[in-house]
Structure formats: structure tokens, C-alpha cells
Amino acid sequence: MLSPLNSVLTNSQPNVPSFLNKLYAILSTPEYNSSISWSEDGRAFIILDHNLFSNGVLPVFFKHSNLSSFIRQLNMYDFQKLKNMDTNQSLFFHPKFLRDRQDILN
Amino acid sequence: MLSPLNSVLTNSQPNVPSFLNKLYAILSTPEYNSSISWSEDGRAFIILDHNLFSNGVLPVFFKHSNLSSFIRQLNMYDFQKLKNMDTNQSLFFHPKFLRDRQDILN
Amino acid sequence: MLSPLNSVLTNSQPNVPSFLNKLYAILSTPEYNSSISWSEDGRAFIILDHNLFSNGVLPVFFKHSNLSSFIRQLNMYDFQKLKNMDTNQSLFFHPKFLRDRQDILN
DNA sequence: TCCGTTCTAGAATATTCGTGT
DNA sequence: TACACGAATATTCTAGAACGG
Numbered sequence: 001m002l003s004p005l006n007s008v009l010t011n012s013q014p015n016v017p018s019f020l021n022k023l024y025a026i027l028s029t030p031e032y033n034s035s036i037s038w039s040e041d042g043r044a045f046i047i048l049d050h051n052l053f054s055n056g057v058l059p060v061f062f063k064h065s066n067l068s069s070f071i072r073q074l075n076m077y078d079f080q081k082l083k084n085m086d087t088n089q090s091l092f093f094h095p096k097f098l099r100d101r102q103d104i105l106n
Numbered sequence: 107m108l109s110p111l112n113s114v115l116t117n118s119q120p121n122v123p124s125f126l127n128k129l130y131a132i133l134s135t136p137e138y139n140s141s142i143s144w145s146e147d148g149r150a151f152i153i154l155d156h157n158l159f160s161n162g163v164l165p166v167f168f169k170h171s172n173l174s175s176f177i178r179q180l181n182m183y184d185f186q187k188l189k190n191m192d193t194n195q196s197l198f199f200h201p202k203f204l205r206d207r208q209d210i211l212n
Numbered sequence: 213m214l215s216p217l218n219s220v221l222t223n224s225q226p227n228v229p230s231f232l233n234k235l236y237a238i239l240s241t242p243e244y245n246s247s248i249s250w251s252e253d254g255r256a257f258i259i260l261d262h263n264l265f266s267n268g269v270l271p272v273f274f275k276h277s278n279l280s281s282f283i284r285q286l287n288m289y290d291f292q293k294l295k296n297m298d299t300n301q302s303l304f305f306h307p308k309f310l311r312d313r314q315d316i317l318n
Numbered sequence: 319t320c321c322g323t324t325c326t327a328g329a330a331t332a333t334t335c336g337t338g339t
Numbered sequence: 340t341a342c343a344c345g346a347a348t349a350t351t352c353t354a355g356a357a358c359g360g
Contacts, residue, residue, distance in 0.1 A: 063360095
């Protein structure tokens with residue numbers, strides 16, 4: 001039987017760092033959408049509940065539960081943090097990281 | 107076509123300090139026009155009600171409710187204060203800060 | 213009537229950055245000891261519950277609720293993070309930051 | 319070597335305080 | 340009191356560095 005992690009990583013792109021494939025997998029899992037989700041237009045994502053994300057999602061995919069380690073990886077891969085003036089929410093954005101376009105990471 | 111940044115930030119200009127984008131956002135909100143508004147010609151703005159602006163508007167956009175901190179930022183960004191001798195109101199002016207021209211801040 | 217913040221900051225040392233006086237005040241407040249407390253020997257402190265500390269304590273003393281901003285300040289003031297191998301908890305340590313010795317910060 | 323995890327620091331902007339006028 | 344500005348501290352976002360698997 002596949003672990004939940006493997007079952008959701010089946011769309012992994014080869015030659016793409018594991019971190020990015022995992023991030024897609026996380027965002028593609030409806031179960032996690034209360035703690036992390038794509039923005040409405042699918043060009044950024046939001047961490048909605050820091051506590052739930054850290055303790056509920058991170059340890060499933062990574063060897064830690066630290067939001068700061070996750071953020072460090074995002075910056076490593078050139079994601080930018082953007083503020084939405086209206087909602088005051090923080091979005092993470094990367095020009096090549098788009099919903100339904102996991103293919104263009106290659 | 108909009109840059110990805112614009113779509114996510116609703117009118118924020120990238121590479122422009124948050125203070126200036128927030129100032130535009132404030133002046134673009136009709137709800138706030140009783141406490142702060144563009145001058146008639148759109149080349150300056152007026153703080154009409156210090157108390158209402160400090161306590162009603164500032165904390166929505168900034169981490170404080172102090173008019174003096176707001177003014178300090180205006181001075182930091184080279185706004186000039188102009189006195190209207192007739193009305194005794196104070197106008198703040200910056201050559202590149204114009205109504206409907208948020209784009210030229212870049 | 214004193215605000216809760218002021219009442220607990222009455223022992224503030226003059227000429228000491230507000231951050232350090234606030235940190236003493238936090239650690240001196242029994243109410244907060246479930247989320248942050250001195251180590252047994254009083255030579256370090258532990259953040260016991262990140263979520264409770266971030267959302268329950270930080271906004272009372274600072275203009276944010278971000279653990280990372282708090283940590284940035286600790287590093288700025290040369291605190292070091294130490295690992296307790298037994299409990300796997302994280303301790304923050306500074307040679308001059310000791311329980312019952314707020315005076316030596318001067 | 320590469321990638322991941324952790325701890326600390328750099329850099330830019332923001333907020334407060336004080337001084338001179 | 341108001342005003343402009345320097346300076347110190349605070350807040351945010353990103354990156355450096357060390358270490359481990």
C-alpha cells in the first residue's frame with residue numbers, strides 16, 4: 001500500500017527538486033486547503049493557518065515542523081512574499097509556480 | 107497584460123515602498139474621504155480631520171495611530187507641506203505623487 | 213489606571229532598549245509561563261508553546277504576532293539558541309540576561 | 319555533491335523619540 | 340503647538356553559513 005505521501009507525489013516532475021514537487025502535492029491536496037491554498041487566480045499561494053500548517057502538514061512531507069525552515073526553502077527557490085493590500089494576507093509567488101502548470105518547472 | 111505581481115497585489119506597484127502604495131490605497135477609498143482626500147486638482151492631498159484620520163484610518167494600514175509617525179514618513183519621502191492661507195488647511199505635495207498616476211512611482 | 217502593559221513594565225531599566233525590558237516583563241508574568249518561561253536555573257528561557265506565545269503574548273508587548281520577528285530581535289541582542297538534548301526544547305541564552313538580575317543590563 | 323535543516327545576519331522600510339527652530 | 344529631520348530601535352523579508360544525511 002502506498003503511503004499518503006507517495007500517493008500524492010505521483011505527478012512529480014523528474015529533474016525537479018523534491019521541495020517543489022512536494023509543494024505542488026501539498027497544494028493539490030484538498031484536505032490541506034484550510035491551512036494552505038492557492039490564491040484565487042492560481043498564481044500564488046497563501047498559508048492560512050500557521051499552526052495547522054506547521055504541525056499538521058509539514059511533518060508529513062518534511063523532516064521538521066518549523067515554518068521558518070519551510071520559508072527558508074521558499075526563499076532558496078526564489079519565491080517572493082507579497083502583501084495583498086486589501087486582505088492583508090501574505091502570498092508567496094514565483095513566476096513559474098502556477099496552479100495546473102506543474103510541467104513548466106522542468 | 108497585467109504582470110503577475112499586479113494581479114495579486116491589486117494596484118500595488120512593485121519595487122515601490124509599501125508606504126506609498128498604502129497612501130494611494132487610502133486616497134482611493136471613498137470611505138476615507140471625509141478625513142483625507144486629494145486636492146481638487148489631484149496634485150496634493152489634505153488631511154481634513156486629524157482625529158478621524160489618526161484613529162480611523164492609520165491603524166488599518168499601519169502599525170500605529172500616530173499622526174506624527176505618518177508625517178515623519180511623508181517627510182522621509184520628500185513630501186512638502188503647503189499652507190492654504192484661505193482655509194488654513196495643510197496640503198501635502200510631491201511632484202510624482204498624483205491622482206490617477208500611481209504608475210509613475212516606479 | 214495603568215494598562216496591563218505598563219503595570220508590568222514598572223521595573224524597566226532606563227537606557228536599556230525596550231525589547232529587553234519587555235522580555236523581562238513577559239518572563240515575570242506568571243500568566244504567560246505556560247508559553248514562555250525561565251529555565252530551571254534562571255540562565256535561559258524557553259518558548260514552550262509557539263502558537264500561544266505568538267498569538268497570546270507577542271501582540272500585548274509588540275506591534276506584531278510573528279515569532280520570526282521576535283527571534284530576529286533576540287539575535288540582534290546576541291542571544292544564542294541552545295539545544296537541550298534531553299528534552300529537545302530550545303533555550304535562548306544571553307550571559308547578561310538572568311532571572312532576578314534585570315539590573316545588570318545597565 | 320546536492321539538498322535539506324537550523325541558526326544567525328544583512329538590508330530595507332517603519333516607528334518612535336529627541337532636538338532645534 | 341507645529342514642523343523638519345537625525346538617530347535609535349523595531350519589523351519584515353531574504354540570504355549567509357554551518358552542519359548533516
